[in-house]
Each structure stands twice: as C-alpha cells, then as structure tokens.
Amino acid sequence: MGKQTIRERIPAFASILGLLALIAAYYIVGLIRDANVAYGLKAVVNQSVVVALVATGAVFIYTLGSFDISLGAATGVSALLGAMAYNATGSLPVMFLVCIGVAVAIGFINSSLASVFNLPIFVTTVAMMSVLSAFMLILIGWNGAGDTIKVKARDVRPLDNIPFKVAVLAAYIALCWFVFTLLPTGREAKFIGGNPVCAKLSGIDEKKLAIIASLISAIGIGLGAFLTIVYAPTLNKDTASSIGMDVIIAIVFGGMPVSGGPRSRILSAVVGAFSMGFLSQIMSMLNLGSGYGQMIKAAIFLLVVFIALGSQRGKLLTR
Amino acid sequence: MEPILTVRGMDKSFGATVALRQVDLDVYPGEIRGLIGENGSGKSTLTSIIAGIQKADAGEIRFHGQPWRPASMIDALAHGIGMIVQETGTIPGISVAENLFLGESSRFRTPLGLVSRRRMELEARKALDFIHADHIQPGMPAATLDLQERKLVEVAKVMVKQPEILIVDETTTALSQKGRELLYQLMNSLKAEGKAVIFISHDLDEIKQVCDTLTVLRDGRIITHFTRENYDDDAIKTSMIGREMQGDYYRSDNEPSWQEDVLLRAEHLTGSGLDDVSLQVKAGEILGVGGLSECGMHALGKALFGSAQLTGGTVETEGKAFSDPRQATKLGVGYVSKERDTESLCQQASIRDNIAIAGLKHIQKKHLILKRRETAYVQKQVDALSIKCRHMEQPVSAMSGGNKQKVVFGKWLGAGSRVLILDCPTRGVDIGVKQSMYQLIAQMKREGKAILLISEEMAELIGMCDRLLVMKDGAVQKEFLRGQMNEADIIRYMI
Numbered sequence: 001m002g003k004q005t006i007r008e009r010i011p012a013f014a015s016i017l018g019l020l021a022l023i024a025a026y027y028i029v030g031l032i033r034d035a036n037v038a039y040g041l042k043a044v045v046n047q048s049v050v051v052a053l054v055a056t057g058a059v060f061i062y063t064l065g066s067f068d069i070s071l072g073a074a075t076g077v078s079a080l081l082g083a084m085a086y087n088a089t090g091s092l093p094v095m096f097l098v099c100i101g102v103a104v105a106i107g108f109i110n111s112s113l114a115s116v117f118n119l120p121i122f123v124t125t126v127a128m129m130s131v132l133s134a135f136m137l138i139l140i141g142w143n144g145a146g147d148t149i150k151v152k153a154r155d156v157r158p159l160d161n162i163p164f165k166v167a168v169l170a171a172y173i174a175l176c177w178f179v180f181t182l183l184p185t186g187r188e189a190k191f192i193g194g195n196p197v198c199a200k201l202s203g204i205d206e207k208k209l210a211i212i213a214s215l216i217s218a219i220g221i222g223l224g225a226f227l228t229i230v231y232a233p234t235l236n237k238d239t240a241s242s243i244g245m246d247v248i249i250a251i252v253f254g255g256m257p258v259s260g261g262p263r264s265r266i267l268s269a270v271v272g273a274f275s276m277g278f279l280s281q282i283m284s285m286l287n288l289g290s291g292y293g294q295m296i297k298a299a300i301f302l303l304v305v306f307i308a309l310g311s312q313r314g315k316l317l318t319r
Numbered sequence: 320m321e322p323i324l325t326v327r328g329m330d331k332s333f334g335a336t337v338a339l340r341q342v343d344l345d346v347y348p349g350e351i352r353g354l355i356g357e358n359g360s361g362k363s364t365l366t367s368i369i370a371g372i373q374k375a376d377a378g379e380i381r382f383h384g385q386p387w388r389p390a391s392m393i394d395a396l397a398h399g400i401g402m403i404v405q406e407t408g409t410i411p412g413i414s415v416a417e418n419l420f421l422g423e424s425s426r427f428r429t430p431l432g433l434v435s436r437r438r439m440e441l442e443a444r445k446a447l448d449f450i451h452a453d454h455i456q457p458g459m460p461a462a463t464l465d466l467q468e469r470k471l472v473e474v475a476k477v478m479v480k481q482p483e484i485l486i487v488d489e490t491t492t493a494l495s496q497k498g499r500e501l502l503y504q505l506m507n508s509l510k511a512e513g514k515a516v517i518f519i520s521h522d523l524d525e526i527k528q529v530c531d532t533l534t535v536l537r538d539g540r541i542i543t544h545f546t547r548e549n550y551d552d553d554a555i556k557t558s559m560i561g562r563e564m565q566g567d568y569y570r571s572d573n574e575p576s577w578q579e580d581v582l583l584r585a586e587h588l589t590g591s592g593l594d595d596v597s598l599q600v601k602a603g604e605i606l607g608v609g610g611l612s613e614c615g616m617h618a619l620g621k622a623l624f625g626s627a628q629l630t631g632g633t634v635e636t637e638g639k640a641f642s643d644p645r646q647a648t649k650l651g652v653g654y655v656s657k658e659r660d661t662e663s664l665c666q667q668a669s670i671r672d673n674i675a676i677a678g679l680k681h682i683q684k685k686h687l688i689l690k691r692r693e694t695a696y697v698q699k700q701v702d703a704l705s706i707k708c709r710h711m712e713q714p715v716s717a718m719s720g721g722n723k724q725k726v727v728f729g730k731w732l733g734a735g736s737r738v739l740i741l742d743c744p745t746r747g748v749d750i751g752v753k754q755s756m757y758q759l760i761a762q763m764k765r766e767g768k769a770i771l772l773i774s775e776e777m778a779e780l781i782g783m784c785d786r787l788l789v790m791k792d793g794a795v796q797k798e799f800l801r802g803q804m805n806e807a808d809i810i811r812y813m814i
Contacts, residue, residue, distance in 0.1 A: 003710050004710055004712050181688075182687045182688055182689075183686065183687070183688065184679040184680075184683070184688065187672060187675070187676060187679065187688070188676070188679075190665075190668065190672065191665050191668065191672070191676055194665035194666070194667050194668050195661070195664070195665040195666065195668075197661060197662050198661075198662055198663060198664060198665050199665070200626070200644055201624070201626060201644050201654060201656060201662055201663065202644075202648065202676050202677050202730070203644050203645045203647065203648025203649065203677060204645070204676075205645050261665075261667055261668075262665060262667045262668035262669070262672060262714075263667065
C-alpha cells in the first residue's frame with residue numbers, strides 16, 4: 001500500500017505554513033520599519049497565550065461537533081474568584097487552584113446538565129453564559145471596590161514573564177496532545193463529531209466523552225484565567241469577554257473546521273492563536289488603522305481557510 | 320437509428336486514480352441500457368458526468384446530436400437527463416415537497432414574494448401520485464422517511480421533469496420488491512415513449528430481466544456489450560472481473576451445522592415493530608433472517624445490538640445481558656448496518672480511523688495508542704480483506720461501495736467480535752466482492768463465530784444459512800433448516 005503524496009499532505013499543514021509565513025513577515029516588516037522586534041514578540045505571546053490555552057482545550061468540545069459559547073464568561077468568573085481568593089489569602093497557589101477549580105466546576109455543571117437532560121453541550125453553555133455573566137456583576141458588586149477587582153501588580157509580577165507563560169502553555173498542549181493522540185479520547189471524539197450515529201453504533205459513549213471534553217477544556221479555561229490575572233491584575237465585568245469569539249477565529253485560522261470531526265487537531269488552536277497575534281503585530285508595525293487592519297485580517301483569514309479546505313473542495317469521487 | 324446520446328473518448332481521473340479511460344458509449348431511443356462492472360469500475364463516474372454532477376477531463380458527449388455540457392445536475396435535468404443517485408440524494412431537514420422542488424421555490428412565489436407552501440405541496444402531491452407513491456405526504460420532513468421512501472422521493476423528483484434519459488444508479492437495492500416493480504414500470508413507460516434509460520445494478524438477474532442491452536466496464540474501460548439474445552451469466556461475470564470466478568459462490572455444503580455454545584440469545588423482544596421475538600445463535604452458525612422489507616428484520620438487527628427502543632425482552636451474549644451498543648461492543652458483538660454510509664462509517668474519516676475505532680483496546684499498549692501498532696492493526700485488515708486503496712489515510716468517502724463494506728467488516732473482525740449481526744451486508748456490492756464476502760462469512764463460521772445474516776435476497780439466505788427465520792409483521796413465522804429451504808415455501812410464509 002502506498003503513502004500519502006506531498007500534495008495530499010499540504011492542506012493539513014497549510015495553517016502551520018501560514019504561521020511560518022506570518023513569522024517571516026513579522027521579522028521582515030520589523031527590519032524594514034526598524035521596530036523593536038523582541039518587544040513585539042513579547043506582545044504577541046501576551047496577546048496569544050490566553051486565547052491559545054482556552055482554544056486548545058476547546059478543541060475537544062469542537063471536535064465533538066459541539067460548541068461552547070460560555071468560554072469567555074467562564075474565564076472571567078474563574079479569574080474574578082481567583083483574584084478574590086488571592087486577596088483573601090495572599091497565596092498564589094490558592095489563586096491558581098481556585099482558578100482551575102472554578103473552571104472545572106463550571107465545565108462539570110455544563111456537561112452534567114447536558115448528560116442528564118440529554119441536551120447538546122451548546123445549549124447548556126448558552127444558559128451558563130447568561131448565568132456566569134450575571135455572576136460576574138454580582139461578584140464585582142460584593143467586592144465593594146467600585147467596578148473592578150484588583151490584585152496588587154507587584155505580587156503577580158514575578159510570574160508575568162514569557163518563559164513562565166510559554167511553559168504553562170507548552171505543558172497544557174502536551175497534556176491535551178497526549179489525551180487527544182495517545183488515548184482513545186481523541187479518536188472517539190472525532191468519530192462523534194464526524195458521524196454521531198456511527199459513533200454510537202461503534203460502542204462509543206458520547207456522554208462520557210462530553211464530560212471528558214468539558215473537563216479538559218475547563219483546565220485550559222482555568223489556566224487562561226490565572227494568566228489573565230498575572231498579565232492584567234485589574235479585573236472588571238468585561239474581563240475575557242472577547243475570548244469566546246477569539247477562540248472560534250483561532251480554531252478556524254488554525255485549519256480546523258468548527259464543525260469538528262475527523263479533521264480536528266490539537267495544534268490548530270495554538271497555530272491559529274499565534275497567527276492572529278503575529279498578524280495584529282504586523283498591522284501595528286505597518287501603522288495600519290484598525291479599519292484597514294481588520295479588513296486585511298479578514299482577507300488573510302479567508303485565504304487560510306480556503307487553502308486548508310483545499311483538499312475537500314470540489315471533490316466528487318468515483319465509485 | 321440515431322443514438323439519443325453518444326459519448327466519445329471520455330477520460331476522468333481523481334488524483335492518481337484513473338476512473339475512466341477513452342470511454343465510448345451510444346444509447347438509443349427506446350432502449351434500457353444496463354451498465355455493469357465491479358465496484359470502482361467507473362459506472363457511477365461515467366453516468367455522473369452525463370448527468371452534470373461532475374466534468375470529464377477529456378472527451379465529448381452529444382445529446383440529440385448536440386454537444387452536451389450541463390452546468391450542474393439541475394441544469395442536466397432541466398434539459399432532459401435526470402439521475403437517481405446511488406446514495407441518499409434527499410436533504411433530511413426539509414420537507415418532501417421542498418426536496419422535490421429544490422432550487423425552484425421561485426415557481427411558487429405569491430404576489431407578496433413569499434413561497435406558497437400550499438401550492439408547492441399540491442404540485443408535490445401530483446409528482447408523488449405520478450409514481451404511485453401516494454403513501455408519502457409532501458409536508459413530511461424528509462428525515463422521517465425510511466430509506467425506500469427517500470429513494471421514491473428522488474424518483475419523483477426526476478420523473479416530474481419527464482426526462483428523455485433516466486439514469487438509475489444502484490437504486491433498487493434500497494427498494495422493496497413493490498418499489499422495484501414501480502420503478503421498472505416507470506422505466507418501461509419511458510422506453511415505450513421512445514426515451515431511454517441507463518440502469519446500473521449489481522444484481523445480474525435483475526439487470527438481465529430489465530435491460531435490453533448491457534455494457535460491461537472494468538477498470539474505467541468499456542470491455543464489451545451484450546444484447547438480450549446473447550446474455551450469458553458466465554460470459555458476463557468473466558468480462559466483469561477479467562477472469563473466471565474461482566471457488567464456490569455460496570457455501571458448497573448442504574447440511575446445517577453449528578457448535579453447542581449459544582453465543583447470542585434473545586428472549587421476547589417486543590417494541591420497535593417487533594412482536595415477541597426470541598432466537599438464539601450458536602457458535603459456528605449462520606442464522607438467516609428474511610422477509611419482506613417491512614417485516615421487522617432490520618429492527619431485529621438493531622434490537623439484537625441494543626440500539627432499538629424496546630418495550631420488553633432481553634439480549635445476552637455468552638450469558639451476559641446487554642442493552643446498548645457500548646455494552647454489546649465490549650462483549651464482542653458487532654453490527655453491520657443496512658445503511659452503511661450513514662450508520663456504519665464515518666465518511667470523512669480515513670480507512671485507518673474507521674477500521675481502528677472499534678478495536679482501540681486491542682491496539683492499546685499500556686493504555687497508549689501507538690501509531691505503529693495501529694498501522695499494523697489496520698494493515699492486517701486491509702490485507703486480509705483485500706481492500707483496494709492507495710493508502711490508509713484515504714477518506715472512506717472516496718471508496719467504492721464494496722470496499723466501504725470491506726472496511727466495515729474489517730472494523731468488526733479486527734475488534735475480535737465473536738457475534739456478528741450483518742444487515743444486508745452485500746447491498747450495493749458487485750459480484751466479485753459478493754463472492755469474497757460469502758467466502759469471508761463462511762470462514763467466520765469455520766472460526767466458530769455466530770453470524771446473524773439479515774437479507775432481502777432469497778438466494779443469499781438459502782445459499783449461506785444453517786437456519787432461516789422468516790419474519791412477517793414483526794414476528795417469526797417459520798424456521799427452516801439448511802437443506803429444507805425452498806424458495807416457494809419461504810415466500811409463502813413471507814407474504
């Protein structure tokens with residue numbers, strides 16, 4: 001039996017090639033503009049790492065052909081409660097554990113409700129998003145310090161560095177890759193996303209997978225919440241509010257269909273998140289106003305998806 | 320007589336796979352032309368190009384002497400050539416009427432610009448009545464229809480346009496005898512009107528009965544043509560597969576045989592169209608289940624795998640009861656669904672993923688799935704079943720019907736299933752693949768597996784089974800033993 005030709009493999013790597021092209025473009029534009037490339041790189045990591053963490057976990061949910069609309073609100077609530085826990089105890093480990101614990105609890109509630117009531121995860125996350133958004137307002141009100149909850153910046157500064165953030169992201173990606181690739185979870189999730197009826201008739205337990213996906217995603221949310229506090233220790237009702245949309249864009253940008261299924265890949269989220277980060281920095285170095293920048297981003301986004309879907313497009317197959 | 324359709328020098332490739340090479344074909348008015356060949360021989364590719372579904376790489380088509388280059392399937396249908404495709408061609412989320420007039424809703428616009436559902440459904444009613452499918456309601460969502468009814472909707476969709484050439488691609492496998500007769504009637508009326516039909520089927524008896532002429536394709540080439548006067552089974556089979564068929568087609572022994580151990584036992588299954596069905600299948604036994612399409616045999620297959628909603632009854636394998644597919648799979652029960660493409664395969668997934676999915680526990684080493692072990696596991700099934708593919712990363716959607724079915728078999732055999740529930744396992748596969756599947760089923764019997772073979776093909780049941788249960792109205796009417804089965808008796812209990 002033969003092997004896949006290089007041409008057949010290219011679509012799977014299109015998004016990685018796209019990221020490499022953006023990195024190259026970033027350095028070229030930096031050189032031409034005489035910009036501080038190292039500083040810009042730090043900005044890219046700071047911008048991208050939280051989205052990459054949340055999106056990497058969310059890949060499990062998207063792979064199932066499902067959708068979590070409460071990612072941003074869950075990150076926000078985890079961060080707020082983590083900050084409050086730190087202010088109460090002065091302990092960074094406690095803050096870390098609360099961020100993770102709250103996110104896991106939210107994920108567990110989402111998936112349990114979906115299991116008990118036999119609903120798609122998407123439906124329970126819609127309800128959860130409303131509850132969590134309201135809960136954020138209540139938490140900020142309880143705190144009694146105006147519209148924000150603050151952690152002293154100097155307390156978290158030791159963790160606000162690139163090596164730490166990259167290490168956290170790398171460790172989480174390694175965990176997700178391990179579960180997705182080396183355990184049955186990833187393959188079973190892909191089958192559920194590709195054909196739920198066939199998955200059921202192949203003996204796959206959809207409810208168990210939904211719970212596992214929610215819990216793994218929750219760990220990413222918790223880590224994202226923790227790094228959100230570290231990077232921006234003043235939290236308000238809008239903290240992490242854009243993450244839900246950023247995650248969708250990152251996943252698609254990374255070459256994975258939002259409909260999930262067999263073409264889902266863990267690395268899509270990271271590649272997509274960093275591609276977005278580099279693109280923003282390039283726009284910034286070129287002094288393009290946000291209007292032009294958004295339009296160019298949209299064009300590149302379409303191009304990447306076009307290439308990534310190249311292998312599927314227009315394929316009518318012989319029998 | 321001038322041909323109504325001519326094809327000259329047609330080539331078509333999909334990547335490295337050559338689907339058609341220099342194909343020439345003439346179809347004449349008043350002719351029913353059969354196309355026959357092994358899975359992957361190019362029949363569907365040829366007809367799908369004629370029907371505007373895809374374009375040829377080279378060659379020319381003329382329809383009524385004029386160049387024929389339809390922009391799409393809808394364009395082709397609007398200009399006189401309609402095709403009923405092999406797999407499901409309806410959209411489940413919309414109504415029967417909307418399926419029938421897909422892309423034509425503007426025909427039913429009111430002065431306010433809205434679509435008149437009532438007018439659309441009235442037109443749909445007429446189209447369904449024309450093909451005598453009066454039991455299908457135009458307002459019903461297509462998702463609520465069974466496979467046969469969906470197929471009839473497709474037939475109505477094409478026939479309402481009164482095509483000059485009707486292409487029927489392996490449609491009859493989805494139809495009951497009544498449905499088939501309905502379709503034959505429509506084909507004959509087209510023939511009588513001087514129109515033409517191109518008919519694809521793997522059922523040699525059917526194709527000989529229905530077609531005036533027969534064209535054999537092999538590996539993308541036209542091999543030969545037969546006319547009704549010189550139909551000869553052996554000559555047709557030999558030209559299809561390029562060699563004389565070796566070995567037995569069905570089982571050669573004539574005595575029922577099995578071992579003592581009961582591997583599958585069902586007691587008093589009730590609900591989902593079943594009426595107090597009890598049965599057992601022993602190791603090394605092939606138990607057949609036959610009947611008319613709606614007799615409950617397909618529901619029985621699902622019930623025995625734990626995937627039907629029952630109101631009563633139990634199923635157990637080797638003394639262990641189970642009630643859902645997850646438990647069944649764990650206990651070594653496999654199920655090949657009649658609806659292969661929608662229930663047994665994940666079409667977008669690769670051959671590798673589809674074969675490995677049910678056997679992950681066999682692939683795991685210390686709980687980890689290592690690619691090398693997975694590759695070896697899949698390769699073993701690909702080799703054992705002679706699955707034709709370029710590589711195991713190929714999506715199954717790119718495979719022929721017979722090879723897809725082999726992938727489904729590979730999935731369960733690799734998983735080490737001791738009990739196999741096979742619902743119409745040879746549906747839509749060619750004669751060569753059929754033979755290899757029968758040999759495989761016989762091999763599984765020798766290995767001591769318990770096989771429940773549900774089939775709408777009487778010859779297959781008689782040829783392969785140790786025992787046969789004939790079902791009617793959800794209940795078992797009669798049991799026959801191998802050697803005592805005869806077609807007339809069986810039919811008496813089916814009807």
